[in-house]
Every structure is written in structure tokens, then in C-alpha cells.
Amino acid sequence: MSDAGAEPPVLSVEIARKVYRSRRAEPVEAVRGLAFRVPAGEIVCLIGPSGAGKTTTLRILLGLDRDYEGSVAPDPREAGAGVGMVFQEPRLLPWRTVEQNVRLALPRERRARDLDGLFAPLGLEPWRDRYPGALSLGMQRRVALARALALDPRLLVLDEPFVSLDDTAAAQLRAIVADTVDRLGMSVLMVTHNIAEALGLADRLLLVSARPARLVGEERLPVPRPARDRAFVEATRAALAARYPGVIAD
DSSP states (O other): OOOTTTSOOSEEEEEEEEEEEETTEEEEEEEEEEEEEEOTTOEEEEEOOTTSSHHHHHHHHTTSOOOSEEEEESOTTSTTOOEEEEOSSOOOOTTSOHHHHHHHTSOGGGTTSOOHHHHTTTTOGGGTTSOGGGSOHHHHHHHHHHHHHTTOOSEEEEESTTTTOOHHHHHHHHHHHHHHHHHHTOEEEEEESOHHHHHHHOSEEEEEOSSSBOEEEEEEOOSOGGGOOHHHHHHHHHHHHHHSTTTSOO
């Protein structure tokens, strides 16, 4: 992991306020005073209860919602922002093969690039010519990951990437993400409400309150990922639940 002070962060987010307004209902304040940074080479997990505003935060930093007070750097609307996104749902085109789904996400001038070095570590080489309907959800998520990585992003954003997977598939995908990040030296921002997943993967946790989302804590995990066994996860989860009631379920 890179020293956070050695180079500028790959992402800086400062959301002073985000309010949803409707003619039929009272305004709803979704985010208030949420600021954080993601340094180069670090895996950061944004954790909070369901409905806390995590998805709203993602939409802002991806440039999908511009109606807010604050700033995001780099500006996601600019070319070369260097962000790859993996959503909860794989969002694959069912009438396109695995390889076609990945290539179509690339700029036209890069669609002929060699993908062997991308597919092999993800275990997708035998599935290149298959259609999404022939794949399990776990394999579809690997394709979605490949699609994001094909862009060579500096920052990979993951939205609940392991939800609805069985324990084995989730563990395999977590290992792939960790290996990919270490191998390519990129940064990751993962949004989740599953503390066990975060404790198994993250370098740093950002804990946000219930709506309106605000940063209530920041925790660095001192134990290297390979040494984080079940006992570590359970003990750390209990300690965090006591420290941040309402944010993490005990």
C-alpha cells in the first residue's frame, strides 16, 4: 500500500449537503458534511446502515447526481477521471458474449486490445464466448469486474459487490479483488453494510451515520489481510459495534 502522503489522493469527496426535493413531499436531507479521501493503493470501505445515503454518495462521486453542495475531485464528468465502477447488478447485455460485454465498455479506439492478461487472473478465459445466461451470479460479477478493469482505472468503485452470493463465491471474489488491487496497484472504494466483508478486505473503514449521512468514524485495520481470521473479524466487529452503535449491528 502506498504512503498516503507520498502523492495526491486518487479521490477527494466533500459533500456539504445533498437534499432530495419533491413537490409531493417534504425535502429529505440525504447527506450532510461528508468528506473523505482515498489515497493511492488503498482499499477503503464506506460502511453505514441501510438507507444511510451510501448510494447517494456513490451517484455524486460518479457524476450521476450533480444537484448537491460540495465538490468531487477529479471531476467525474471530465475525460480521464480514471474511475471504474462495478454495480450490485452485473448489468450485462444478455445477447452479447462475455468478451463482447467487456469490449463494448471500452472506447472505440481501444476495443481491439488484448484481453488475455485480464481474463486469465479472473478465471474467465474458458467463458469468453459464453453468454451471461450461462453463468452463475458470481461469474457474472467477475465479468462486471473485468469490464471495469479493462478501462485501466486508478480507482475501482464497488457497490455491494458480494451481495446475494453464497459464502464460497463471495470468498473467491473477495480474493480476486484483493489480488487484483495488489497486482495492479490501484485504489478501491467499496460501499457495503456488511462489516465482515469490509473487515476481510479493507485497509481503512469509513463509518457513516444514518440519514443524513455524515462521517462518524475512521478506522485503520492494522492486521494484514492474510492474517485476518474469523476470530479477528468477530472481535473487531464487536468492538466497532460498541464504539459505533446504530452504524454497525452487534
